[in-house]
Amino acid sequence: MSPSSIALKAPNGVSYSQPTGLFINNEFVQSSGNRTLDSIDPATEELIATVQAATEADVDKAVKAAKAAFKTWKDHEGSERGKLLYKLADLIEAKRELFATVDAWDNGKTYAEAIEGDLVEAVGVFRYYAGWADKTFGQTIGTTTQKFAYTIRQPIGVIGQIIPWNYPLCMAVWKLGPALATGNTVVIKAAEQTPLSILLLAELVKEAGFPAGVVNVINGAGGEAGSVLVSHPLVDKVAFTGSTSTGAKIMGAAAATLKNITLETGGKSPLLVFNDADIEQAVNWSHFGIMSNQGQICTATSRILVQADIYDEFTKKFIERVKSTSHVGNQWDAKTYQGPQVSKIQYDRILDYINIGKNEATLALGGKPSSAGNGKGFYIEPTVFIDVKPTARIYREEIFGPVASIAKFNSEEEAIELANDTTYGLGSAVFTTNLEKAHRVAAQIEAGMVWVNSSQDCDPRIPFGGVKQSGIGRELGEAGLEAYSQIKAVHINMGNRL
Secondary structure, three states, X not given: OOOOEEEEEOOOOOEEEEEOOEEEOOEEEOOOXXXXXXXXXXXXXXXXXXXXXXXHHHHHHHHHHHHHHHHHHOOOOHHHHHHHHHHHHHHHHHOHXXXXXXXXXXXXXXXHHHHHHHHHHHHHHHHHHHHHOOOOOOOEEEOOOOEEEEEEXXXXXXXXXXXXXXXXXXXXXXXXXHHHHOOXXXXXXXXXXXXXXXXXXXXXXXXXXOOOOOEEEEOOOHHHHXXXXXXXXXOOXXXXXXXXXXXXXXXXXXXXXOOEEEEEOOOOOEEEEOOOOOHHHHHHHHHHHHHHHHHOOOOOOOXXXXXXXXXXXHHHHHHHXXXXXOOEOOOOOOXXXXXXXXXXXXXHHHHHHHHHHHOOOEEEXXXXXXXXXXXXXXXXXXXXXXXXXXOOHHHHOOOOOOEEEEEEEOOHHHHHXXXXXXXOOOOOEEEOOOHHHHHHHHXXXXXXXXXXXXXXXXXXXXXXXXXXXXXXXXXXXXXXXXOOEEEEEEEEEOOOOO
């Protein structure tokens, strides 16, 4: 065990060595200013671990390490970069129980969701981009007999990446995979609420054989370490996932040096249920779309819009589904569907919105803290509001919690109008058995993604991102590679003499 790690035993009995330092140049180091950050178990409100928090000097050191490593990493053969990513995926898979334990403990998500969802996705994304590492090509372009032209796809440089707390490991992998596959170097910062699993990932980066400086990991508050990273003159691109308000600040800071950016920000995603839908499936997916992961999903389909003639039937079945399925409890209990919210701040924010909603709409279920923790932990009952007006704050603003708002519509045109009446545009869902209607409505909804007869579908091969105030750019799929590479045009004179 290094001086920058501590021995921990999780509530599920897993014992392990938790790194606590900053990971710079393939070594764990202490903060230059002795700054620290506490990780709190949201189920018990008890301290899990204290980790090092980066100062401005530490961020500068990490960025300079990435800059130095870029000189050679950018010329690393694509096939070799792919081998390292495959190795990293294998190492994560071998420790899947540990990663699931740490994210469940640190975040509050259920262990079952972490190991069956997050870990499968993280390993799959790394393997997907490992396969792409030697398959990014330019093109040749015909012009005249006296000219030859071609393009080269090259890495951007040093990437500053900032990840959210709702999917700590997955969001790190989403960003690291394409960035490393295309030859960039990285300084990545975790959310201050969930600083632990990314440090375990850093250990495996070194074990997999990545050269020093290619991946650097820091922790710290967003307004401090994150702000310094975004504004650093040697950072060539910033990739951020988080709130819209923070994304706007990052965009402003990046503008000072015209940094390339990818932003995946907030959402208030609509889910449309037409009267020809399979109601049982619509109810099941609607429940999953807002109540999974404690409702802490940027794409959560929190605005459920139901056609008037099936509104009462749907609402009754939806409430029954929530009652029967959304068991609230600690993250280790196999019966738990909904664990605690990630932090006291988030817990208070959600309860504030619920109180606002009680004055705006009809509370049909929940609406208060859950007794699951016996007085401890950030537990909230799954909450359903019905007869919600489009002017209501709970309808218009992102809550990021287990709170569903159900409204009604009469016609297809009204459904589309209601769905698009938002500043956001991340995810959306359409439930209908009419194939023509499904395609027609999907084309009209203003969102980066539309799910037809499902919700929250995600695949490494398919682009993910939003429009309007839900972000700029795309992650995953081939589009994810394009976000971390740039095109250079080369003109070859074949005999033209002035």
